[in-house]
Amino acid sequence: MVTQHPATVEAQARAQEAAAALAEQTGVASHAIAVVLGSGWEPATDLLGTTRAALTVTDLPHFAPPAVAGHAGQVRSIDADGTPVLAFLGRTHLYEERGVDAVTHAVRTAAAAGCRVIVLTNGCGGLDASWSPGTPVLIADHINLTGMSPLHGAHFVDLTDLYSPRLRALCRQVDPGLPEGVYAQFRGPMYETPAEIEMVRAIGGTLVGMSTAMEAIVARSLGMEILGISLVTNLAAGMSGKALNHEEVLQAGRQAAARMGGLLAQVLRQA
Ligand code: 8IG
Numbered sequence: 144m145v146t147q148h149p150a151t152v153e154a155q156a157r158a159q160e161a162a163a164a165l166a167e168q169t170g171v172a173s174h175a176i177a178v179v180l181g182s183g184w185e186p187a188t189d190l191l192g193t194t195r196a197a198l199t200v201t202d203l204p205h206f207a208p209p210a211v212a213g214h215a216g217q218v219r220s221i222d223a224d225g226t227p228v229l230a231f232l233g234r235t236h237l238y239e240e241r242g243v244d245a246v247t248h249a250v251r252t253a254a255a256a257g258c259r260v261i262v263l264t265n266g267c268g269g270l271d272a273s274w275s276p277g278t279p280v281l282i283a284d285h286i287n288l289t290g291m292s293p294l295h296g297a298h299f300v301d302l303t304d305l306y307s308p309r310l311r312a313l314c315r316q317v318d319p320g321l322p323e324g325v326y327a328q329f330r331g332p333m334y335e336t337p338a339e340i341e342m343v344r345a346i347g348g349t350l351v352g353m354s355t356a357m358e359a360i361v362a363r364s365l366g367m368e369i370l371g372i373s374l375v376t377n378l379a380a381g382m383s384g385k386a387l388n389h390e391e392v393l394q395a396g397r398q399a400a401a402r403m404g405g406l407l408a409q410v411l412r413q414a
Contacts, residue, residue, distance in 0.1 A: 190404025337381025
């Protein structure tokens with residue numbers, strides 16, 4: 144094994160600390176599957192299983208307080224019919240300017256807590272006009288437009304099949320109508336211009352958001368299997384003739400909660 148960059152060693156040490164605190168505070172020694180619930184996904188949380196313990200993220204070492212309305216900043220240990228699930232309600236984003244290690248601390252903590260599968264969800268804009276707000280879309284691949292990497296040093300990581308074909312097939316068994324898309328991550332916090340959306344379309348992107356790709360890269364570097372699901376909460380800029388706002392994100396989440404919660408509940412039990 145190639146020597147890890149000191150920044151990786153330090154990030155992993157912080158995650159070990161957080162995982163130890165998590166085990167102590169939840170009374171659950173190890174978790175199997177992690178779920179990160181992004182914008183609009185919070186109403187689906189209660190459908191995943193029985194909550195055994197709930198903490199505020201900042202009760203755990205090295206987590207930043209939430210910066211976005213609709214992000215609860217909670218961590219739950221959920222029993223999904225015997226599968227111990229670690230759920231993060233909300234995440235840290237690049238635009239908070241806490242750095243890439245803050246953005247990926249939950250992923251590293253989940254891996255240190257024993258999780259071998261991670262489900263990354265988000266709210267995003269859609270480039271396919273047939274995806275009305277409230278449509279869940281499986282992430283088939285991503286395009287990283289942030290100009291940043293969450294890895295440190297000469298750490299070469301293969302990203303082929305980053306978003307597990309096995310878990311996507313499982314999702315389509317549960318909900319056969321689910322479309323797939325290619326997620327383009329921007330840094331944010333501004334939404335795109337209509338010209339940027341046309342660029343994304345030209346390079347093969349169909350979803351735009353401000354999260355997920357950084358987390359997926361780190362999850363892969365740690366050997367986790369990754370499922371990505373976007374909730375399209377708005378048509379991408381320039382497509383609807385209307386300005387984008389955060390309230391429609393929360394509204395789309397409430398509207399789609401039952402479908403998303405049911406899907407996640409099945410996946411957690413069968414993954
Ligand atoms: I919710 O249209 C949500 N998040 N970049 N663009 C980007 N992020 C988003 C969007 C969007 N909608």
